[in-house]
Amino acid sequence: MLNLKGIHHIAIIASNYQQSRHFYCEILGLQLLNETYRAERQSWKADLALDGRYVIELFSFPDAPPRISYPEACGLRHLAFAVEDLEQAIQCLTSHHIECEPIRIDPITDKAFTFFSDPDGLPLEFYQDGLDDVE
Structure with missing residues (x-):
């Protein structure tokens, strides 16, 4: 192994x-x-x-050729960043004219998260205090 x-x-x-x-x-x-x-x-x-x-x-x-990057496309789904304050993180992106999807709640962890995109449309996620869930 x-x-x-x-x-x-x-x-x-x-x-x-x-x-x-x-x-x-x-x-x-x-x-x-x-x-x-x-x-x-x-x-x-x-x-x-x-x-x-x-x-x-x-x-x-x-x-470089374009790649399909919708969150449900085959391959790498998205890259997620843990944040302490999801609302503050969304406000920061909004101030830079970056749109976020509506906040969702993970049904397993009850943690809040949202998706947004980088300049090439790569799906990114902010996950509320997600580090507690992986340690």
């Missing part, structure tokens, strides 16, 4: 690197650890952290 230690990172390919970098760093508040332009690939790569922990690789590639 494998001895997995956790999830190391999530890789995201952006259609507009600067717009997505702004979204993940300036709006969601992830920290930029490192940023590299790879000339041979005509590609940017940013290493982003949450609370000092490396979590997202943000890439750009020329002419």
Whole structure:
């Protein structure tokens, strides 16, 4: 059996690197650890952290094909972030003209959550105080 230690990172390919970098760093508040332009690939790569922990690789590639990203499409469904105050998180996104779906309640945990999208339509979720549920 494998001895997995956790999830190391999530890789995201952006259609507009600067717009997505702004979204993940300036709006969601992830920290930029490192940023590299790879000339041979005509590609940017940013290493982003949450609370000092490396979590997202943000890439750009020329002419990357679009992907279906509805929450119920096959493949990766969405990326969820735990938040302490869901209402405050929604207000922050709204102030940046980012729409959120109506708040739902998880019938199993009774925790509140909402979905929204990154600049490329990747489905993202804010989950109220979700860390208690995974530890």
